[in-house]
Amino acid sequence: MSNPNFNLLWAQFPDHIQYPTLKDLFTHIGGTLARNINVPGFGPNGNTCAVRISRALNYSNAPISKKTVNSLKLNSITGADGKHYIFRVREIRLYLEHTLIARPIKVTRNFDKAFLGTKGIVAFSVNGWSDASGHVALWDGTTFKEPKFDDFRDLKDDPATLFREPNTEGMTLWPL
DSSP, X not given: XXXXXXXXXXXXXXXXXXXXXXXXXXXXXXXXXXXXXXXXXXXXXXXXXXXXXXXXXXXXXXXXXXXXXXXXXXXXXEOTTSOEEEOOHHHHHHHHXXXXXXXXXXXXXOHHHHHTTOOEEXXXXXESOSSOSEEEXXXXXXXXXXXHHHOOTTOOOOTTSSSOOOEEEEXXXXXX
């Protein structure tokens, strides 16, 4: 697979303004995604970042390949458009690792310095979330596509609290 065109990927990303909830996004995409809105593990308040990235890939020049999904033993769901959508962060990460040409840049700190000026897809590894292994987002070299929803750089456990809180352990950028 060739790398997707970043500007097209950015333009095709279904943001939270148009599709604020899982139900809105999955209804828009339709197919099996729409039928799974109320299935445990999806929603209605489930995570959507991997599906949003899948949608952007599918409508830029890098559609999700069912053959690759099968060979990597990943799970995908088909939209009304017949395209495949990966819905788990750990699986979209694996898919990107095996399909993008660019070698990923991996860091555990100094995200801003390491990724400044480089456009691409960013994945956060987060420990402590009960319903996700991380987050995946678009980065234009200086900011996220949706800063309010995508910026987990400073997610740290506060030792002063009684409970263990989520903590960002690392970030990976696939340059595009």
